[in-house]
Amino acid sequence: MTSERLQDHVFGEKTLRKYIGGSGLGTKILYDEVSPESCWSDPVNRLSIASGPLGGTRVPGSGTISLVTKGALTNGATSTQANGRFGAYLKFSGYDGIIIQGAAKRWLYLCIENDKAELRDANHLLGRDTYETSELIKEELEKKEMQLSVLSIGPAGEHLVKFAGVYVDKGHSASHNGSGAVMGSKKLKAIAVARGKQRVPVNDVERLKTAIDNFYVMEGSKNFKGTLGIVHNCLTSDSSPGELPIKNYLTNVWNIPEDKVSKFSPEYIRGHFKPRKNPCWACQATHSTMMTIPNGPYAGMEIEEPEYEQLAAWAPIIDNKDVVSAAMLSSVCDRLGFENNEAGWLIAWVMECYEKGFVQKEDISGLDLRWGNIEAVIQMLHLIAHRQGFGNVLAEGVMRASQRIGGKAAECAIYTKKGNTPRGHDHRTLWSEMFDTVVSNTGTIETHRILMDPKAKGPGNPVETSTAVASTKGIMEFDDSLGTCRFNTRMDIAFEAEAMSAVTGWAFTPEEAKSIGLRIVNLMKAFNIRSGITRDLDYPSARYGSTPVDGPTKGISIMPHWETMLENYYTLMGWEAKTGRPLPETLKRLGLEHVVKDLW
Numbered sequence: 001m002t003s004e005r006l007q008d009h010v011f012g013e014k015t016l017r018k019y020i021g022g023s024g025l026g027t028k029i030l031y032d033e034v035s036p037e038s039c040w041s042d043p044v045n046r047l048s049i050a051s052g053p054l055g056g057t058r059v060p061g062s063g064t065i066s067l068v069t070k071g072a073l074t075n076g077a078t079s080t081q082a083n084g085r086f087g088a089y090l091k092f093s094g095y096d097g098i099i100i101q102g103a104a105k106r107w108l109y110l111c112i113e114n115d116k117a118e119l120r121d122a123n124h125l126l127g128r129d130t131y132e133t134s135e136l137i138k139e140e141l142e143k144k145e146m147q148l149s150v151l152s153i154g155p156a157g158e159h160l161v162k163f164a165g166v167y168v169d170k171g172h173s174a175s176h177n178g179s180g181a182v183m184g185s186k187k188l189k190a191i192a193v194a195r196g197k198q199r200v201p202v203n204d205v206e207r208l209k210t211a212i213d214n215f216y217v218m219e220g221s222k223n224f225k226g227t228l229g230i231v232h233n234c235l236t237s238d239s240s241p242g243e244l245p246i247k248n249y250l251t252n253v254w255n256i257p258e259d260k261v262s263k264f265s266p267e268y269i270r271g272h273f274k275p276r277k278n279p280c281w282a283c284q285a286t287h288s289t290m291m292t293i294p295n296g297p298y299a300g301m302e303i304e305e306p307e308y309e310q311l312a313a314w315a316p317i318i319d320n321k322d323v324v325s326a327a328m329l330s331s332v333c334d335r336l337g338f339e340n341n342e343a344g345w346l347i348a349w350v351m352e353c354y355e356k357g358f359v360q361k362e363d364i365s366g367l368d369l370r371w372g373n374i375e376a377v378i379q380m381l382h383l384i385a386h387r388q389g390f391g392n393v394l395a396e397g398v399m400r401a402s403q404r405i406g407g408k409a410a411e412c413a414i415y416t417k418k419g420n421t422p423r424g425h426d427h428r429t430l431w432s433e434m435f436d437t438v439v440s441n442t443g444t445i446e447t448h449r450i451l452m453d454p455k456a457k458g459p460g461n462p463v464e465t466s467t468a469v470a471s472t473k474g475i476m477e478f479d480d481s482l483g484t485c486r487f488n489t490r491m492d493i494a495f496e497a498e499a500m501s502a503v504t505g506w507a508f509t510p511e512e513a514k515s516i517g518l519r520i521v522n523l524m525k526a527f528n529i530r531s532g533i534t535r536d537l538d539y540p541s542a543r544y545g546s547t548p549v550d551g552p553t554k555g556i557s558i559m560p561h562w563e564t565m566l567e568n569y570y571t572l573m574g575w576e577a578k579t580g581r582p583l584p585e586t587l588k589r590l591g592l593e594h595v596v597k598d599l600w
Helices: 013-019 022-033 086-092 130-140 176-185 205-219 230-236 258-264 266-272 308-314 323-336 340-356 374-385 398-405 407-411 431-439 462-471 475-479 493-504 510-530 559-573 584-589 593-599
Strands: 047-050 065-070 077-082 097-100 108-113 116-121 148-152 166-168 172-174 188-194 289-292 302-304
Touching (some): 047 176, 065 172, 065 176, 077 510, 130 323, 205 493, 230 308, 266 323, 308 323, 308 340, 323 374, 431 559, 510 584, 510 593, 584 593
Parallel strands (some): 108 188
Antiparallel strands (some): 047 065, 065 077, 166 172
16 A cells, blocks of 8 residues: 555465465464554554455355454454455455555555456545445446445544444445454555456366255255344343343343334334345345335435344444334444444443443533433444544543543443453353453454354353353354355355365365364464463453343353353463463464464
8 A cells, every 4th residue: 555556466275275265364464464563553564355265156145255454442363254245246356355555645445357456546535434435436437236346444444443344335344343444544445346257266066056055955044034133032032031232231121112122123124114135145145135214304314234233232232212213323333434333332331421420411522422312322423433522532442432531430331351342242141252252362253152052151151151162263263264154154164164175176174174263263362462462351341241230140240250261261272371372282283383483
């Protein structure tokens, strides 16, 4: 970016077999090329955006990209993914990925089509939201909706808000750990990729077809209908007691009228909001739709179907019982370019502080941020995106903003000691996800509870929980290296290994897949340790690790068990218990001999 110079780079087969693509190659680039002393905003930081060997194939959801960089919230590694069409179109234009380094002197956007890449002036795109940016670039390049995939940042990324995200095809978000702030620091507003004419080479077409057909029969992937209904399920069934995050963890019981509950159902939302299909590449699922709010104060606003974490952030977390305004805020968040979870926790924290008198109206730019006051939320989000007034304080994210205010206000904030916030659940009833979020290298979860034995999710079983987190590490990292969507592949490494063998011609096994995933985890861990992210940061904030005061897990606390869980996890991972450093024998077993001297 500094010299506005583009060049192609080809990795050898040995490197590709070892790191695959997506998160794997991104992590290798990060470790090899970014100095531990550097800050996330330094020009030396790399921003890798890549598909993988399965990208653009018939494998379900193979338009996915993985973004790897040194993130703004933790100043350590991040790996975050977005679905859509970008990854597939990139492959059709002759590229597997993009590595961005340096920092431009002027705002630019990158245009890619059929083996050609060009940097263009982006001054006319400044201040535009992610939806507007996508439309303006398509108009400028004379492309129709399905002919171009656009990845961009909004005003939040331009102003280096530490939880700014990167957005693909309007509402697909690769946003954890401030990825949009990193992109903004490089003065890169957007990347536009045309649907090129190349085809992804497949070594054995019939073998791949058979693998996909068998997978559909076994898993029923075509029946996936998204996460839209989870809020409604939490309110109406006994399958996930206490998991809904309510009022900044003040309670596990949401007092919402029955007529309001029914409007959070997929049937109501999809029937009320005039949906139209906006599918990801090769995806058979039915959840990726654009919608229009039909009536009320936000009538005519185009939104994307909100996922669970968006509805959680803009409904129970801020005590907003109106599904229409929750869906609207989800879109505002996407358009301004925020990471949704951090934005929700941040607003909820301010609301609690305002209610309890820890901050006054004049302290927060004169806004009446009482619980559920939607218009005040909209105004505050715009202030944050442009770093104006109190929004400049909040633009630093939950941890730093709460530390700046201090006192009783600091005790209310939900975050990990590394500096990121959790996904949109009450993790005090989901010990496996809380523990993994806190010990993760990436600024978000690093494994998933769907990979674990249900008995391991907690609460009340600390050793089993930390064992389950350790035993499933690596699976997600391998999955994120392939260029595929985990909602489609279900992180089934047996299927993924078979698909890899069919596409590449390698004799690829699930055992090799898990080993590659663990290689990525350990290399990220080494990068973070060298960046100053030490064992004492593998802890939750006081409120994040607090004990529920009501609901089904009232009085059950994870914190008395935390140190035992941490030691068990480190030991199972092959890391030194007192520091968390990967042991030399662990690194050597994973083919990371060159890292030993850096840590030991």
